[in-house]
Amino acid sequence: MMVDAQLIPRGISDSRVLEAMRNVPRHLFVPESMKDSAYADMAMAIGENQTISQPYMVAIMTELLGLAGDEKVLEIGTGSGYQAALLAALAKEVHTIERIAALSERAADKFRELGIENISTHIGDGTLGLAEYAPFDRIIITAATPEIPAPLLGQLKDGGFIVVPVGERFSQTLIKGTKTDKMLLKEYHTACVFVPLIGEFGWKGQ
Numbered sequence: 762m763m764v765d766a767q768l769i770p771r772g773i774s775d776s777r778v779l780e781a782m783r784n785v786p787r788h789l790f791v792p793e794s795m796k797d798s799a800y801a802d803m804a805m806a807i808g809e810n811q812t813i814s815q816p817y818m819v820a821i822m823t824e825l826l827g828l829a830g831d832e833k834v835l836e837i838g839t840g841s842g843y844q845a846a847l848l849a850a851l852a853k854e855v856h857t858i859e860r861i862a863a864l865s866e867r868a869a870d871k872f873r874e875l876g877i878e879n880i881s882t883h884i885g886d887g888t889l890g891l892a893e894y895a896p897f898d899r900i901i902i903t904a905a906t907p908e909i910p911a912p913l914l915g916q917l918k919d920g921g922f923i924v925v926p927v928g929e930r931f932s933q934t935l936i937k938g939t940k941t942d943k944m945l946l947k948e949y950h951t952a953c954v955f956v957p958l959i960g961e962f963g964w965k966g967q
C-alpha cells in the first residue's frame with residue numbers, strides 16, 4: 762500500500778529499494794501509540810524530540826545511494842533505526858551513528874529482535890564520521906546540515922556517493938554528491954525539512 766500509493770506514483774523506480782520498503786516492518790520502528798499510522802505519508806515523532814522521516818523521503822534518499830549489494834555504508838542519525846534496517850537489506854555492511862544514546866540503544870534492540878546482523882551501532886558525534894571504519898562506499902546523513910561536514914568527505918571513497926539535506930535550519934535541499942578526484946560533484950534534488958545535525962561540523966547547540 763505505502764509503496765504503491767506513495768512511492769511508485771512519485772517516481773521511485775529502483776526495484777530493490779521498492780522491495781526492501783515492502784519488506785522492512787516500519788510499524789516496529791515507531792512508538793507503540795503510533796503503530797496504526799506507521800505507513801502514513803508523513804514523518805512522525807519518535808521521542809527525544811526526534812523524528813522518523815516520511816516514507817517517500819526515506820525512499821528517495823535510499824534510491825539516490827544507488828546500492829547494488831556489496832557496499833559499506835555509513836549513516837549519520839540512527840533515530841528509530843528504520844533507515845538503517847533498509848540499508849542493511851540493500852548493502853553488505855552498515856555503520857550507523859547517533860548522538861542520543863537512548864535512541865541508539867533502542868534501535869540496536871530492534872535490530873537484534875529482527876535478526877539483522879550487518880548493522881553496527883555507534884553513539885557519538887556523527888559529524889566526525891568513523892575514521893576507524895573508513896573509507897565508506899556510501900554516506901547518508903539523515904539530519905539537516907548547513908554544510909557537508911569535512912571529515913565525512915575525507916572518509917568517502919573515490920567514486921562514492923553522499924546523500925544529505927543541506928541548507929538553512931528550517932528548509933533544505935537534498936543533495937547527492939559524487940566524489941571524483943577529491944572533488945565533490947553535486948546534484949540538487951527535492952526540497953526537504955529535517956531536524957538539525959548537531960555537532961562539531963554541523964550546528965552548534967544542544
Ligand code: SAM
Binds near residue numbers: 861
Ligand atoms: N534515520 C532515522 C530513522 O530512520 O528513523 C531518522 C533520523 S532523525 C530525522 C535525525 C537523527 O539525527 C536524530 O535521531 C538526531 O538525534 C540525530 N543526530 C543529530 N545530530 C547528530 C550527530 N552529530 N551525530 C549523530 N546523530 C545526530
